[in-house]
Amino acid sequence: MQSASEQPLVRLQGVRFAYGERAILDGVDLSVRRGQVVAIMGGSGCGKTTLLRLIGGQLRAAAGQVEVDGQELGALGTHDLYALRRRMGMLFQFGALFTDMSVFENVAFPLREHTDLPESMLRDLVLMKLNAVGLRGAAELATSELSGGMARRVALARAIALDPMLIMYDEPFAGLDPISLGVIGQLIRRLNDALGASTVMVTHDVHESLEIVDYVYFVSDGKIVAEGTPEEIRASxxxxxxxxxxxxxxxxxxxxxxxxxxxxxxxxxxxx
Known part of the structure; x- marks a missing residue:
């Protein structure tokens, strides 16, 4: 029998999901071990982002099981589901920063929402997260003053504000120039390892992803059609x-x- 530390942090078994009569996922099996960075790839509309929403609890599977940290999401009530989601970080496509808040306040937002930390400790934590992504000096900037790459890094700092056990990324490389893309890729790997977290990343960027991930799942027509390590994928x-x-x-x-x-x-x- 596997110990808790040996069990996958995320496990999907026979997951099915549909919007009305339109099937999106059909019998998906997927797992993410603790400490892993896992990529989910596939064509547009194949169900990749739906998988993230199922793992994050925004959606409920029509059939099958979605487990995170040993808890079956479909069996959780609202209170327990929200408690579990507080242990997850999410970087949305293009960052999704609050445009009426400064960089500092964007990163402070989840800390203000979910903790009662004194302002002095909150300030130190925000600056630590911004320092981790190289943007401590941009703390007082408005979001309108940020480049695309900087905005993505601020969003990453916000995603890790609560030291999550699981970090999810929806197209983290979309719209970035080659330098920013490389920076974000290395940050994803380094922050995952530094936090002892696990990462699930939906992406179309093959080259950058295969440089930083441990495992890849390919989705097509709602099914996992291929999977493997970067070496196995390159040789497939x-x-x-x-x-x-x-x-x-x-x-x-x-x-x-x-x-x-x-x-x-x-x-x-x-x-x-």
């Missing part, structure tokens, strides 16, 4: 993985939307 002969990591236009994900033969469409004189 799976057609979908090969198309994805090499950015090929055609393959298991076709270039052409389904249509009748082109010659037949021309002869019929129709738009399809």
């Amino acid at each position: 002969s799976d057609a979908f993985v090969h198309q994805f990591i090499n950015a090929e236009a055609d393959g298991p994900v076709p270039f052409h939307y389904p249509a009748p033969a082109f010659g037949d469409s021309l002869l019929r004189g129709s738009a399809t």
Whole structure:
């Protein structure tokens, strides 16, 4: 029998989810060990962000189990679910900073919401988090004064404000220049290791992700179609993985939307 420290921090078993009649996830099995950085990759609309929302408890699975730190999310009441979510950090796509707050107040926000720390201790903690992402000197700036890369780093400092056991990222590299992208990638790895946390990262950026993650899951049509370490993914002969990591236009994900033969469409004189 596994000890608590050996059990996965996150485990999904046979998870199904749908919006109405539209199936999004169909029988997903996935696990994240303690200390791991795990990437979830796949095409747009395949269910990656839905997986993050299920792990974070914003959504409930229609079938199967979603466990975080040994707790089945579907069995938790509101109070217990919120208590568990306070131990998670989330970096939203493009940062999602509060535009009417300074950098300092953005990072202080979760500390003010969830703790009763004295102002002097709160100040020290905020500056520590900003220092960890290289932006202690930007504490009093307005969010409108930040570059895209700086805003993403502030959002990262906010995500780790409460020293979470689990950090989730939704497209952390989107819209960044190569230098900022590299900085964010290294921060994700370093902060995960320094906090002793686990990380789940939804991303399209193959190159940067394979440099920092421990394991990768590929999602297509609501299922896990491939998984492995970065070395296994690079060496994979799976057609979908090969198309994805090499950015090929055609393959298991076709270039052409389904249509009748082109010659037949021309002869019929129709738009399809």
